[in-house]
Amino acid sequence: MQFESLLSMLIVGAVAGWLSGKIMEGRGFGLFGNIIVGIVGAFLAGLIFPALGFAVGGGMFASILHATIGAVILLFIVGLIRKA
Structure with a gap:
């Protein structure tokens, strides 16, 4: 991985x-x-969106x-886990 991509x-x-x-x-x-x-969140969205056909x-x-979008989904899930 190059420095610019990181x-x-x-x-x-x-x-x-x-x-x-x-x-x-x-x-x-x-x-x-x-x-x-x-x-x-980007990793999560990268897994979910192609499976749903969303680009x-x-x-x-x-x-x-x-x-x-992936980070919002992740924060929502973390919020649900915190409440439980």
Whole structure:
């Protein structure tokens, strides 16, 4: 993995985690937690969306959208587990 791809993955994860924290009413985990949530959310969306036949396209905006949707799903699941 090259440095540029690692850096872009961290940036996309940070933006997606921040956006998902805003969408889910402040359920974020801080800067590093949001990066992790964004990266894991992107991985989760990468598994779920192709199985459902949903594609968001390519590029940076599509990557952020993809990761944000996955991070929102992840934060929702974490919220359900916390309540239980």
